[in-house]
Amino acid sequence: MSKIFTLVRIPARLIKRSESRSSGNGKDWRFKMRKLAFNLSVFNKYGLYTDDVRDHENPVVAEALRRLPKDVLDARNFRLTRGMQLDMMKIYLPKEKWTTYEQDLEYRYLTPYVREVMEERMEIYNFGCSNYGKEDWPDGMVK
Numbered sequence: 001m002s003k004i005f006t007l008v009r010i011p012a013r014l015i016k017r018s019e020s021r022s023s024g025n026g027k028d029w030r031f032k033m034r035k036l037a038f039n040l041s042v043f044n045k046y047g048l049y050t051d052d053v054r055d056h057e058n059p060v061v062a063e064a065l066r067r068l069p070k071d072v073l074d075a076r077n078f079r080l081t082r083g084m085q086l087d088m089m090k091i092y093l094p095k096e097k098w099t100t101y102e103q104d105l106e107y108r109y110l111t112p113y114v115r116e117v118m119e120e121r122m123e124i125y126n127f128g129c130s131n132y133g134k135e136d137w138p139d140g141m142v143k
Contacts, residue, residue: 046083051110064113
């Protein structure tokens with residue numbers, strides 16, 4: 001046993017190796033780490049999805065939000081308003097209403113629109129248009 005384990009005294013149940021390392025299944029531990037990170041973030045306890053907490057001031061996300069259907073945008077605004085109200089009251093939703101990682105993976109409503117806007121902007125950039133500002137390019141790229 002290394003010195004770090006003797007100094008810190010980590011419980012043995014946390015030290016044991018996962019079966020995925022011995023079986024060669026590399027996706028298992030990545031999925032578990034993503035799920036752990038998702039559960040450690042607080043927004044799922046307010047009923048929010050990953051796409052709900054994207055930065056709306058980013059020009060690409062703002063354009064994607066503009067293209068969303070009205071009912072999807074209304075549902076997003078409801079979840080955000082409810083999340084802000086719950087945060088202000090310092091309470092969470094009941095556990096059965098929390099967003100699970102599996103639900104979040106299935107409901108990525110904004111991602112296709114963001115990809116579409118990014119592809120359009122890269123096409124404009126590759127075509128050589130010079131009548132756009134710095135904020136119009138993806139990732140701050142300037143020609």
